[in-house]
Amino acid sequence: MIKRIAALLASLVACAALLAPAAHAAGGGIAWDKFPAEKMQDTAALQRGAQLFVNYCLNCHSAAYMRYNRMRDIGLSEEQIKANLMFATEKVGDVMKVNLDPRQAKDWFGATPPDLTVIARSRAGSGGSGADYLYTYLRTYYVDDTKATGWNNLAFPSVGMPHVLWELQGMRRAVYEDQVDAHDPNKKIHVFKGFEQVTPGKLNALAYDSAVGDLVAYLQWMGEPAQTTRVKLGVWVLLFLTIFTTIAWRLNAAFWKDVK
DSSP states (O other): OOOHHHHHHHHHHHHHHHHHHHHHHHHHSSSSOOOGGOOOOOOHHHHHHHHIIIIIITTTTTTTEEGGGGGGGGEEEHHHHHHHOOSSOOTTTSSEEEOHHHHHHHHHHOOOOOOOTHHHHHHTTTBBBBHHHHHHTTTTTOOOOOOOTTTEEEESSTTTOOOOTTTHHHEEEEEEEEEEOOSSOOOOEEEEEEEEEEEEOOOOHHHHHHHHHHHHHHHHHHOOTHHHHHHHHHHHHHHHHHHHHHHHHHHHHHHHTTOO
16 A cells, blocks of 8 residues: 555656646746737637638647637638638538648657647646737747747747747847846846847737737637637626525515514
């Protein structure tokens, strides 16, 4: 029995050791920016996000648990979906898969690109929601010649994924400054000071941030398409329970008012 407990503890320690680097990589040690949640209520933003997803993400990443025709929930007709968002299949009822060979993807990128159906829900952490992380991640790419892809990321250091939105944002480099370590005056640390634009993109900074917000809103919606409906329904349910509780309380008082 003692040996089994010891083995279980050892396995838990091993799992923790494996998960710790991944958690650190996903956070990057920087504060996550707040995702503009109001875009979840903006149908036009969700539609623009769907278009960005199909044009820039669906080349390598699949969304194997989402069907194209589900986008009717964000105001798109089947004709619009077929004409503007379907490139890898002919049936609007098919799931959003890609034809990328997983073995080739692993050779090219070092790992198979993950499915993005529930990516926003899976990336939540102590820094905020999964949408906050994705919003920060897609806005903190910078040029780094020391990396195989030529790109690096503040939110995910040494990321294997290149900057697929670079044409929209342009090319930037990270500016660092050497400062004395507050804990050890004999040491100097690299402190991030900001980004310097190397080449302009198709969008200015504000427009790019807005486009990323649209894309993240779609990723958030895709992880739970009924989320908006659920929230609206929840408000009505709470309102009904409040009214019903008030009525039940007054009826109870009326029934027992003559009982001593």
